[in-house]
Amino acid sequence: MTSTERDPVSGTETTGHVWDGIKELNTPLPRWWIRTFYVTIIWAVGYCIAYPAVPLINSVTNGVLGYSSRAEVAVELTKAKAAQQKYRDKIAKLSLAEIRKDKDLFQFAVAGGRSAYAVNCVQCHGSGAVGSTGYPNLNDDEWLWGGNLEQIAITIAHGIRFDEDEDTRISEMPAFGSDEILTSPQINDTAEYVLSLSSKSTDGIAARNGKTLYAENCAPCHGETGAGNRELGAPSLRDAIWLYGSDKKTIVETISKSRKGVMPAWGQRLDPLTIKQLAVYVHSLGGGE
Amino acid sequence: MTVGPISDAVDRIDAEAVNSKEKRSLYKARVKIFPKRTAGTFRSLKWHIMAVTLAIYYVTPWLRWDRGPYAPDQAVLVDLANRRFYFFSIEIWPHEFIYIAGLLIMAGIGLFLVTSTVGRAWCGYTCPQTVWVDLFLVVERWIEGDRNARIKLDKAPWSSAKVRKRLAKHIIWLIIALATGGAWIFYFADAPTLAQNFLSFQAPFVAYSTVAILTATTYVFAGFMREQVCTYMCPWPRIQAAMLDEDSLVVTYNDYRGEPRSRHQKKQSQLEAPIGDCVDCNQCVAVCPMGIDIRDGQQLECITCALCIDACDNVMEKVGRPRGLISYATLTDYNHSAAGQTSKTTFSSFIRPRTFIYFGLWSLIGLAIFATLLTRDRLDLSVLHDRNPVFVRLSDGSIRNGYTIKILNMEARPRLFTVRIDGLPGAIIAQAGLSASPTGQLYIDVDPDKQRQIKVYVTQPKGDIRDARTAFSFLVKDRNGPEQVRHETAFHAPDGR
Secondary structure, three states: OOOOOEOOOOOOEEEEEEEOOEEEEOOOOOHHHHHHHHHHHHHHHHHHHHOOOOEOOOOEOOOOOOOOHHHHHHHHHHHHHHHHHHHHHHHHHOOHHHHHHOHHHHHHHHHHHHHHHHHHOHHHHOOOOOOEOOEOOOOOOOOOOOOOHHHHHHHHHHOEOOOOOOOOEOOOOOOOOOOOOOOHHHHHHHHHHHHHHOOOOOOHHHHHHHHHHHHHHOHHHHOOOOOOEHHHOEOOOOOOOOOOOOOHHHHHHHHHHOOOOOEOOHHHOOOHHHHHHHHHHHHOOOOOO | OOOOOOHHHOOOOOOOOOOOHHHOOOOOOOOOOOOOOOOOHHHHHHHHHHHHHHHHHHHHHHOEOOOOOOOOOEOEEEEOOOOEEEEOOEEEOHHHOHHHHHHHHHHHHHHHHHHHHHOOHHHHHHOHHHHHHHHHHHHHHHHHOOHHHHHHHHHOOOOHHHHHHHHHHHHHHHHHHHHHHHHHHHHOOOHHHHHHHHHOOOOOHHHHHHHHHHHHHHHHHHHHHOHHHHHHHOOHHHHHHHHOOOOOOEEEEOHHHHOOOOOOHHHHHHOOOOOOOOOOOOHHHHHOOOOOOHHHOOOOOOOOOOHHHHHHHHHHHHOOOOOOOEEEEOHHHHHHHHOOOOOOOOHHHHOOHHHHHHHHHHHHHHHHHHHHHHHOOOEEEEEEEOOOOOOEEOOOOOEEEEEEEEEEEOOOOOEEEEEEEEOOOOOEEEEOOOOOOOOOOEEEEEOOOEEEEEEEEEEEOHHHOOOOEEEEEEEEEEOOOOOEEEEEEEEEOOOOO
């Protein structure tokens, strides 16, 4: 139906459609709007030709400009790597102590060490490096194998009781119970004596009895006074930090069955630069010596 | 016999109030307005205000203010990159944004105060839209002539003369627009340096895009859209309409005096018909930049620029009648005058509870801002307690907590601060990576106008620990001055120590 009827108020043509006596005006979209719409269509066609756009079965059209966001990221990463290179070179060249002293290098190493820690170490030592039973807290000032930069770096690189590394840190505490070196009452007395070193013993007679047993069986590694020996990874028995727990039951279990915590040798998996950064980071957590 | 005005002295202008109420149609395209030039009290007041506001806008970023070697020497600077705002001797950090918020609230209440007393004075005199439209009109008049000449030119077919005039007008408009947009960016960077970089095409892209956008908006708003910005785009006329009351000054046509208007005063007086002062010369319509007829009464479009008052006063003088047929008056004054009680505008309406409350609020906020600005700290401290781990047990049984401390040196000179703890018995403080301080306090120097973050360890011996959580404070003090801040935090220890 054609209609040239005009609306008396606006002077606009009507479409001829009437609903409930209301006539629809034929008000076309503004010209600027239509033109913008056409421009966007042209733009879209151009875009599809220039940029990756159409999904195919196994790939996509790549576009004549050859752009890809992945390539862009690769460029960004290369740039970032290049910007870091001067720090990397220096860290590779300098000793740990020198890195620690240089403000910028230190900051760089701590940041790098933190991210490497988050990937490789948190599983055992925890995100805040507080450890858990059997996994040492790296924030405190107790170090089984030494807490200066060099010693930390060696521990990280070669691990502890890790068979596949020749230079791994090794010490074997005998299982005094399982191996039937001491009897159960003897182990009880020894445990009481160990507790008495940090004034926690509740049985004076047992502790006295344990003293000789300690001197004979434990002192070679843990020392006469129980101060421990880092050369052998023997912890101090006098201080407030206990890797497995300080209650008597735990100590009896430790003496009976021994403990053999294992840490992998990260030198086999991480490059020397990362090990250095990790050492600086762990050292910076508050307990570094 | 009533003596009417001598209307022969005045020509009637063929002007139409294109935006008057009955002509308002949703379907209508804009009808161009060609405001006629006028002279008088309000016109010269507007010239002066225009000069002052434009001067403030263009000159401000070029004022210098010496802040020493560590801070910029521009008096007014919004340093977005470094997140600082400088206003003469005042420097504002992002966390002090409350001052800006206070100023904005003051501006709001100030606008209420102004509106409730003198009506839409902001719109009529100081609004940038008004000022720049005025400026563009000056150029238009200068090149194309006054109202009639402009109408004629507009209707004339395209000729070389018309092209020349139009080209000249638009070029000058664009130059003004460019200068407007150009001046804006100098508030955001060191003006002389930026100007140099800008002209040598070394300024950052954002500078050019800002100038381009503001040039475009100035050119379009002041050159083409003009009164439409006020009528359709600006929310303020609606809000202001609600702010006005019967005691606010508005531009008023005193119809009790003017009506019945007549072009034929002599004839009317011979007929002994009643004669009003209005000679229906349409001057008030011709000068109106909003395209309305003030004789229709208060209208949304009226920005109270008062140019119709000037135009009418000139006519009244010519025809030998008292000025003020169109005048600033409150509705109350108008009603009194209409009832023949008084014919003068009294300013007693300025003092009433409403304005008193506005002024009180306004000045209270102002005083509060002023007082806090005078006494505010230029040293701030924030303390973040380590979350992971919350505490660390050391081999001797003591407990160590870690804190990240931020010291804000908000003065433009390097300062040395001492950091110590208060309220934690036996505890010692140490900066991470360094051994504990023997004096019990740390010495931290902070660069001028910067913040410094340090990691601090606080260790409390086993015997001194009482609770799982002990509140204590960090105290940071300017080593060479009296300024000191305290920040309360907590020391955590394991349960069952």
